[in-house]
Amino acid sequence: MIRDQIRQIVTDATANAQSAGHLPSIKFPPIEIQRPNQPEHGDYSSNVALLASSAIRKSSGQKANPRQIAQSIVDHIETGELVGGVELAGPGFINFRLHESWLQKNLLSVIEQGADFGAIDRGNGQRWQVEYVSANPTGPLHYGGGRNAVLGDTLANVLEAAGYEVQREFYVNDGGSQIQLFIESLYVCYLQLCEEMGGAPKRDVERPEGAYQGAYMQDYARVVRERVGDRLAHLEPAEAKEGLREIGREIVVTDIKDELATVGVTFDRWFSEKSLYDEGLVDRLLNDLSDRGEVIKRDGALWFLASKYPGNEKDEVVVRSNGAPTYFASDIAYHYDKFFRRKFDQVINVWAVDHQGHIPRMGAVMRALDLDPERLRILLYNLVKLIRDGQEVKMSKRSGDFLTVREVVEEVGPDAVRFMLLTTSPESSIEFDMSLAVQSKNENRVFYVQYGHARICSLLQRAAQNGHKNPEAVPEDAAEIVKLLTDPAEMTLIRRMLEMEEQIELAVERLSPHNLTYYAEDLTKTFSVFYENCQVLHTDVPPQLARARLLLVLAARTALSRVLNLMGMSAPEAM
RNA sequence: GCGCCAGUAGCUCAGUGGAUUAGAGCGUCGCCCUGCGGAGGCGAAGGUCGCAGGUUCGAGUCCUGCCUGGCGCGCCA
Numbered sequence: 185m186i187r188d189q190i191r192q193i194v195t196d197a198t199a200n201a202q203s204a205g206h207l208p209s210i211k212f213p214p215i216e217i218q219r220p221n222q223p224e225h226g227d228y229s230s231n232v233a234l235l236a237s238s239a240i241r242k243s244s245g246q247k248a249n250p251r252q253i254a255q256s257i258v259d260h261i262e263t264g265e266l267v268g269g270v271e272l273a274g275p276g277f278i279n280f281r282l283h284e285s286w287l288q289k290n291l292l293s294v295i296e297q298g299a300d301f302g303a304i305d306r307g308n309g310q311r312w313q314v315e316y317v318s319a320n321p322t323g324p325l326h327y328g329g330g331r332n333a334v335l336g337d338t339l340a341n342v343l344e345a346a347g348y349e350v351q352r353e354f355y356v357n358d359g360g361s362q363i364q365l366f367i368e369s370l371y372v373c374y375l376q377l378c379e380e381m382g383g384a385p386k387r388d389v390e391r392p393e394g395a396y397q398g399a400y401m402q403d404y405a406r407v408v409r410e411r412v413g414d415r416l417a418h419l420e421p422a423e424a425k426e427g428l429r430e431i432g433r434e435i436v437v438t439d440i441k442d443e444l445a446t447v448g449v450t451f452d453r454w455f456s457e458k459s460l461y462d463e464g465l466v467d468r469l470l471n472d473l474s475d476r477g478e479v480i481k482r483d484g485a486l487w488f489l490a491s492k493y494p495g496n497e498k499d500e501v502v503v504r505s506n507g508a509p510t511y512f513a514s515d516i517a518y519h520y521d522k523f524f525r526r527k528f529d530q531v532i533n534v535w536a537v538d539h540q541g542h543i544p545r546m547g548a549v550m551r552a553l554d555l556d557p558e559r560l561r562i563l564l565y566n567l568v569k570l571i572r573d574g575q576e577v578k579m580s581k582r583s584g585d586f587l588t589v590r591e592v593v594e595e596v597g598p599d600a601v602r603f604m605l606l607t608t609s610p611e612s613s614i615e616f617d618m619s620l621a622v623q624s625k626n627e628n629r630v631f632y633v634q635y636g637h638a639r640i641c642s643l644l645q646r647a648a649q650n651g652h653k654n655p656e657a658v659p660e661d662a663a664e665i666v667k668l669l670t671d672p673a674e675m676t677l678i679r680r681m682l683e684m685e686e687q688i689e690l691a692v693e694r695l696s697p698h699n700l701t702y703y704a705e706d707l708t709k710t711f712s713v714f715y716e717n718c719q720v721l722h723t724d725v726p727p728q729l730a731r732a733r734l735l736l737v738l739a740a741r742t743a744l745s746r747v748l749n750l751m752g753m754s755a756p757e758a759m
Numbered sequence: 760g761c762g763c764c765a766g767u768a769g770c771u772c773a774g775u776g777g778a779u780u781a782g783a784g785c786g787u788c789g790c791c792c793u794g795c796g797g798a799g800g801c802g803a804a805g806g807u808c809g810c811a812g813g814u815u816c817g818a819g820u821c822c823u824g825c826c827u828g829g830c831g832c833g834c835c836a
Contacts, residue, residue: 218775221782231777234816250816274778275816320836362836485834497761497832504834511836540763541831566764567830607784608772611764613829615771620785627798629784635798643795650795690775702773705783712799721795737795759798 185304185685189266190228190280191217198232200260207256208248212236226271226279227679233257233276250276287678288666294681294739295658300345301746302684306692307348313522314340316534317444318355321436322366323400323581325443327616328536328568330589333449334605334752335565336534338697341750346692351528352451355518358433359457360511369395370432371425373405375417381409384417398584400439407435446593447601448752460517466509469517470502478552488512493551495544516549523555532695534563563695565610571617587618596628599753603630606751607701629705633748634756636708640741641757643720647734650721655734668732673714677736680710681743688750697751704747711740 194215201207213235220229233254240248254276261270268283294301316336319329336352343350357363372391378384391397408416408431416424437454444450460466470486473479479488484505490496502513522531535542543562550557570577570587579586593601607629608614647655659665669675683703691697719725720733745755 216775218777220778221774222778222780225778229778234777238816277778357836360836483834487834501834506834508834510834537764537830539831539836542836543763564764569829609774612772613765617771620771627785631798632784635796639796639799646795694775698773702783709783715795716791716800719794724794758796 185689186266186282186682187217187228187686190230191215193261193263193267193280194230194232194257194278196262197257197260198236201256204260206259207236207253208240210240213239220279223676225273225277226269226281228280228282229273230278230280231276233278237276254278282679284670284675285667287675287682288669289663290682291666291669291678291736291739292658292662294742295735298742299746299749301742302688303345303347304685304688305347306689307343307346310348310529311351311527312343312348312530312532313351313353313526313528314343314532314534315353315355316340317440317449318357318533319440320357320362320366320581321433321440322362322396323398323436323439324588324590325440326579326581326586327570327589327592328579330447330592330601331565331568331605331614332534332536333444333447333589334602335563335610335697337449338602338606338700338751339532339534339563339691339695341752342688342691342697342700345688345750351453353453353455354451355455355457356433356437357457357511359461359514361508363433365392365394366396366436367425367428367432368392369397369401370404370408371421371428373401374408374428377402377405377409378414378417381414383414387417387421389421394582396582396584398581398586400584404432404435404439408432443588443590446590447598455518457511457514457518460514460521461509465517465521466513469520470513473516473552476552488516488545488548488552490545490548493544493548496548500545512545515546516553519546519549519560520553523553523559529559531560532563533560534565537564537566540564561695563610566613568605568614568616571615572619592618599630599634600628602752603628603701606698609698610696629701630753631759633704633708633744634754634759636711637741637744637748637755638757638759639715640711640737640744643737644734644741647721652731652734656738658735658738659731662735665728665732666735668729669736671714671718673710673717674733674736677710677714677740680707681739684743684746687747700747700751704744704751707740707743707747711744714740 194217198207198212198215202209212232215230215232217228217230220226233250236253237248237250251272254272258270258272258278263270265283266286267280268286269281271279273279297303314336317325317329317333319325325333340350340352369392372389372395375384375387375389379386408428411431416427419427470479473488479486479502481487485501486503487499488502490500491498500512501510502516503509519531522528546560546562547557550560570579577585577587589601604616605614644655669678687699687703690699714736718733720730720737725733748755
């Protein structure tokens with residue numbers, strides 16, 4: 185990466201200045217390379233001299249002029265072909281300007297890398313898992329779940345681009361009380377339906393407390409009846425519910441799967457919580473932990489002693505006094521499975537903030553299992569507030585009052601949904617105004633980016649019509665003709681494109697890919713400026729320059745479609 | 760009460776401890792088509808970065824306290 189190369193140059197120069205006796209031989213602070221806000225300050229800059237100055241003062245008590253330190257470092261810099269200019273500026277910054285010929289040459293690497301443009305090998309093939317959405321299988325996904333889906337999916341994309349081997353997983357909570365309640369609710373709906381259709385005996389079955397009662401439950405009941413007819417209605421309730429379990433789970437999981445597919449989100453694996461009980465892993469682990477004093481019996485219940493571990497004040501019930509395990513019990517088994525059986529190097533769970541209290545407990549679980557807690561990271565995101573007619577609408581799956589992902593996708597399309605959910609940083613809450621979203625669906629910012637891409641495609645098409653032979657290929661003399669690209673708009677566009685690696689690294693480092701939306705807009709904007717300022721296919725443009733600009737346009741298409749694809753959005757050729 | 764997160768332009772939001780002017784989109788007000796897609800480009804107005812201290816050569820960014828809002832502190836998930 186460019187930044188790393190600059191850092192190396194500074195590191196070497198500092199070491200050389202020290203061994204030449206021009207700088208004191210103290211340990212220098214880690215060298216940071218920044219991107220200046222203002223273009224006049226170069227492409228990269230380092231404040232090493234300023235940091236060194238205070239380090240020297242602290243260690244020796246002597247004053248050290250940062251500008252002099254910077255000058256000593258600058259004197260020892262060997263620029264190579266990457267750096268075209270080094271300046272000392274302000275109180276002691278060292279500014280670097282990339283070499284024009286280096287930029288021109290690397291334009292071609294954008295085209296060569298194609299769909300993999302910007303890939304870095306930070307991950308080194310490590311096995312990472314991203315577990316996301318994992319919504320209760322009790323109904324359609326509400327819009328907040330969509331945020332989880334888009335964050336997790338985009339993060340997984342970016343991790344893959346950064347060289348990690350990524351597995352995408354949805355944890356199906358089919359082992360606890362919520363699915364039980366769902367099945368019982370579904371049973372009531374199914375019975376009612378069968379009665380109405382006149383095919384079943386009347387049964388006096390009460391709707392359970394807190395039942396799921398959204399309109400979608402009726403739809404599910406209809407699907408059940410289409411599959412099995414009235415058969416289950418003739419059975420005794422206990423037996424009927426048992427029969428409904430599998431089919432009910434299957435229907436709702438399929439529904440969620442289809443709904444996620446509408447925003448382009450798919451998973452490598454749908455992991456069943458229930459399977460952890462069925463194979464006995466939960467019991468086995470609780471026994472093991474009990475033998476090791478991590479789990480004890482108290483007040484008739486079984487407790488995990490979380491309070492032994494930092495960040496935890498309370499212990500956690502794993503088996504209630506009535507003998508029913510809590511979801512926390514299966515969560516222990518689930519994470520055991522992730523690390524010991526499937527051997528992921530790193531696991532990232534994407535959770536909404538209302539699960540934040542669970543984070544320290546999971547840290548305790550990691551320690552109790554003798555795992556490095558750092559290997560489990562939680563990407564926490566804030567909630568989506570739904571505003572309708574200026575009022576906040578409380579979304580509740582049980583009451584059935586909520587906005588689904590599917591509804592919004594139908595209104596504004598999948599790309600716009602993803603973009604909206606991706607522009608804010610995860611820790612900010614989103615206020616989503618339904619009426620505004622629908623009104624302004626054609627003003628969604630993603631269309632600006634896609635429009636830029638479509639315009640590029642049409643430009644390349646027109647080039648072919650105008651007699652440019654195969655404008656999508658790199659000619660043999662490419663290395664020569666790119667030297668004709670010297671206009672500021674052209675150079676700025678190249679610079680922006682070559683930021684791709686840094687943008688990918690940034691998203692991975694912070695586990696928050698929202699910077700990509702801003703990068704995509706910036707890239708598009710830079711292209712638009714080039715487009716306004718530099719004609720490509722006009723008769724006034726010398727033929728060689730036109731060919732060079734076509735290469736630039738081709739690279740821009742590569743970069744734009746890459747960033748759109750990373751965000752899971754389409755890169756249309758026309759719109 | 761304790762913990763986590765947020766508070767930046769009229770609205771929705773970016774902002775990685777640095778350089779006289781803190782950014783974007785939308786909205787408002789001006790320009791720019793006898794030239795490749797105007798779903799575009801250029802410009803203007805609009806800010807005591809919640810408040811008060813502190814650290815630093817330098818703070819929207821770090822520390823402390825406070826205010827406001829959200830979320831969490833279950834033998835729920």
